Amino acid sequence: MSGTRKEIIIGTRGSELALVQATTTEGLLGEKFPETDFRREIIKTTGDRRTDVSLANVAKAEGIFDKGVFIKELEEALADGSIDIAVHSLKDMPTVLDPRFILAATLERAPVKDVLLSKASGGLAALPQGARVGTSSVRRARQIEFLRPDLTLLDLRGNVPTRIRKLADNDEYDAILLAEAGLVRLGFLPERPAGDAETVTGHPQVFATRLDESEFFPAAGQGAIGLEIRDGDDASAVYAAAINHRETWIKVTAEREFLRLLDGGCHTPVGVYSCLEGEEISLYARVFPEEGGTPKTGEAKGPDPLAVALELFQSLK
Numbered sequence: 657m658s659g660t661r662k663e664i665i666i667g668t669r670g671s672e673l674a675l676v677q678a679t680t681t682e683g684l685l686g687e688k689f690p691e692t693d694f695r696r697e698i699i700k701t702t703g704d705r706r707t708d709v710s711l712a713n714v715a716k717a718e719g720i721f722d723k724g725v726f727i728k729e730l731e732e733a734l735a736d737g738s739i740d741i742a743v744h745s746l747k748d749m750p751t752v753l754d755p756r757f758i759l760a761a762t763l764e765r766a767p768v769k770d771v772l773l774s775k776a777s778g779g780l781a782a783l784p785q786g787a788r789v790g791t792s793s794v795r796r797a798r799q800i801e802f803l804r805p806d807l808t809l810l811d812l813r814g815n816v817p818t819r820i821r822k823l824a825d826n827d828e829y830d831a832i833l834l835a836e837a838g839l840v841r842l843g844f845l846p847e848r849p850a851g852d853a854e855t856v857t858g859h860p861q862v863f864a865t866r867l868d869e870s871e872f873f874p875a876a877g878q879g880a881i882g883l884e885i886r887d888g889d890d891a892s893a894v895y896a897a898a899i900n901h902r903e904t905w906i907k908v909t910a911e912r913e914f915l916r917l918l919d920g921g922c923h924t925p926v927g928v929y930s931c932l933e934g935e936e937i938s939l940y941a942r943v944f945p946e947e948g949g950t951p952k953t954g955e956a957k958g959p960d961p962l963a964v965a966l967e968l969f970q971s972l973k
């Protein structure tokens with residue numbers, strides 16, 4: 657194929673989830689471009705080094721704007737040419753990128769829900785008063801406060817297997833929240849629930865309750881993999897475009913545009929998800945006021961993801 661190269665270097669973080677996502681990316685590329693050699697470069701990010709403090713504090717301490725903690729070093733590697741394509745969890749990518757880089761493609765999305773992992777069955781409603789819930793996400797914390805104001809929130813850091821072990825092996829938490837996508841990709845849960853009282857693979861004492869997105873709103877881009885390249889790198893753009901998943905791209909374009917409109921430099925906790933039926937996109941969001949209090953919930957529909965995002969943004973302002 658014209659414009660392709662002999663070797664492409666894929667950059668990824670070293671967490672188990674990141675490596676699975678890199679393997680998925682390499683598999684799709686290898687099928688489409690059997691002549692090209694895909695090499696992998698593992699890069700440690702600030703978010704991986706600083707597991708001692710909360711994510712918000714990592715960002716502050718390191719002078720990195722918000723979500724940059726998992727992508728900064730990958731972007732540096734893109735910039736100096738030591739990698740060509742950076743593989744990210746899309747929800748870890750800022751909605752506005754440094755102009756040297758572009759989001760070139762998104763891969764088919766995994767399940768988008770958040771999951772409550774708990775030591776007793778029955779999900780969120782069955783947690784006793786005051787139960788301790790671990791999460792490092794402000795979005796998840798605010799939703800828990802809204803749905804169950806009596807619960808106690810505790811910070812929880814570490815990659816997915818570490819967080820599961822912290823719940824399973826200690827008495828520090830009664831429950832934790834994780835993304836369904838990470839649990840499915842790492843084999844902790846099947847793609848679809850097998851039965852009513854699900855447990856985590858390898859941890860028969862840990863129950864998993866998939867929280868419906870209309871009640872517990874996921875992060876923009878949750879479950880999707882984003883491929884970032886240098887702006888102007890036409891060869892890498894050809895590779896990325898060849899494995900882009902169109903439906904996912906349309907949905908995450910709407911979700912990320914909504915987040916971008918809302919952000920404007922602040923850090924409003926927001927959950928958002930979308931559905932695509934034919935060419936019509938439906939976008940649903942729940943926005944928590946920064947100063948606390950009751951969230952606003954809204955929806956918008958239409959054929960154009962950017963217009964739908966703008967309409968929803970204006971209706972919730």
Ligand SMILES: NCc1[nH]cc(CCC(=O)O)c1CC(=O)O
Pocket residue numbers: 745746747748816833834835836837838877878879880
């Ligand atoms: N910020 C960490 C992170 N980034 C992406 C995922 C899971 C995969 C995804 O949502 O795409 C996770 C872990 C989690 O939220 O449980």
